[in-house]
Amino acid sequence: MRPKTHIKIFAIATLVWAVFVVAGLPDYYLQHPATTMVFFDIFLIIPFSAIIYHVFIPIKPQRRMKISLWYAFYFTVPFFLYDWIFCGLYLGHGFDFLTVYWFLTVYYFIPWVLFPLIAYGLNHKNENRTNKHKSE
Numbered sequence: 001m002r003p004k005t006h007i008k009i010f011a012i013a014t015l016v017w018a019v020f021v022v023a024g025l026p027d028y029y030l031q032h033p034a035t036t037m038v039f040f041d042i043f044l045i046i047p048f049s050a051i052i053y054h055v056f057i058p059i060k061p062q063r064r065m066k067i068s069l070w071y072a073f074y075f076t077v078p079f080f081l082y083d084w085i086f087c088g089l090y091l092g093h094g095f096d097f098l099t100v101y102w103f104l105t106v107y108y109f110i111p112w113v114l115f116p117l118i119a120y121g122l123n124h125k126n127e128n129r130t131n132k133h134k135s136e
Helices: 003-023 034-056 061-074 077-090 094-100 102-108 110-135
Strands: none
Touching: 003 061, 003 077, 034 061, 034 102, 034 110, 061 077, 061 110, 077 094, 077 102, 094 102, 102 110
């Protein structure tokens, strides 16, 4: 990817994080019961998957997996750093923020599984289409 693309993805990820912070006010989601947060985490996977699916469609199949790992990086590593600064340092939780805000912590892992799976699925779909056209 070009440097401009890295900057763009980083900026989008930063904006997404900021929106989640504002949406989580006043207590960064701690005001909600744990069951609500479980459903919230599960629900987020649906639109997040749909967006990434559509972002990955125009990417060439041979580049899709590598790009999926870059997206996973930008939607986890900066989130972790921002959350550590906000929850760990500013709110005073230290690294205990990882358990206090467990519903955030799960999203440091989900993109590393989800994004490559979406890339794999699209590549497999393209491969099946290509093989189908070759056999006709």
